[in-house]
Structures are given as C-alpha cells and as structure tokens.
Amino acid sequence: MTKICCVCSKVEEDGDWITDCVTSATKRFTHGYCPACYDDVMEDLGRIVNMRNSVRPPVVQGVSNYDIADVCA
Numbered sequence: 802m803t804k805i806c807c808v809c810s811k812v813e814e815d816g817d818w819i820t821d822c823v824t825s826a827t828k829r830f831t832h833g834y835c836p837a838c839y840d841d842v843m844e845d846l847g848r849i850v851n852m853r854n855s856v857r858p859p860v861v862q863g864v865s866n867y868d869i870a871d872v873c874a
C-alpha cells in the first residue's frame with residue numbers, strides 16, 4: 802500500500818516523499834503525514850496545548866466550602 806500525505810498529497814516511494822502527478826488507479830493508498838507536514842502539525846499542536854495551558858480558570862477569592870454550606874442551609 803502506498804502512503805500519501807493528507808496535507809500536501811505527496812506519496813512515499815522508496816523512502817522519499819515525492820509529488821506524484823500521475824497516480825495509478827490500481828494503487829491503494831493509506832493516508833498519513835509526510836515528514837514536513839508532520840513537523841508542521843506537531844508545531845501547531847504544541848502551540849495549541851501551550852495556549853490552553855496558559856488559560857487558567859478564574860480563582861474566586863474569599864469563598865470557601867463553609868461559606869457555600871451556610872448559604873445553602
């Protein structure tokens with residue numbers, strides 16, 4: 802089965818990723834990422850994870866479980 806990059810559509814042939822303009826209809830493909838697109842995706846993913854980790858939920862000052870229990874009682 803031939804590997805094809807789902808981003809740039811390059812195909813892997815003999816360990817190299819090439820632009821294959823003439824794809825055979827008889828070839829069977831499995832989708833993945835070529836090394837360049839993989840690096841791009843991982844970089845974007847790392848940026849998203851860092852962005853999410855930097856956003857913290859607001860801390861409510863002065864409220865304890867005891868205060869909430871008093872209100873509910």
Ligand SMILES: [Zn+2]
Nearest residue numbers: 806809835838
């Ligand atoms: Zn690619």
